[in-house]
Amino acid sequence: VQLVESGGDLVHPGESLSLSCVGSGFTFSSYWMTWVRQSPGKGLEWVANIHEYGSRENYLDSVKGRFTISRDNAKNSVYLLMNSLRPEDTAVYYCARDTSPERDGNYFDALDIWGQGTMVTVSS
């Protein structure tokens, strides 16, 4: 069971970049998927997630309208399209699987499998 991200690069402010995350060893279409980022030397920041079939998406306020999360279950892949990039978007971007465990009729987030991360640097 693993996730592998790719697509990180050095880009200029205002440019676009697309990240990919491929899952293997599990039924990809059964899980919500999440992107989390971590700026150098800083803490974790939740970025976005997407429903198993791509019917629902949620975003961090500061990326709403600039980033788009999507998935292709036939390719076991989740994507993060990032437009109008800013220096503050510089970070390692991780994708993670959410097992969404149920307890007493409620569903919870549980990011149990993480990729190794891909570095995005936004600088002039």
Place this chain on the structure above:
Amino acid sequence: AIQMTQSPSSLSASVGDRVTITCRASQGIGTELAWYQQRPGKVPKLLIYAASSLETGVPSRFSGSGSGTTFTLTISSLQSDDFATYYCLQDSTYPRTFGQGTKVEIK
């Protein structure tokens, strides 16, 4: 967005010590909280979800408790593998928000 505040931001402890980390939410979140461990240079690892449910394979010295606005992660007897940064994450509302992290260092 709900703000998550962890305390302390860092602590020094010895192997065998009992360690408690607190996470406070700016509004009630029921039990919709998870804890993650991140060792230096490594990816985060899920420890606890639903405030108190231990993830499969996580040692029983880790435990979580709390509901509403105040939560705790307890390590009953600190081991060398446990020196890391710990984060809480609320999953009650969007956007999800992490605490700022608590770094557990060797005394």
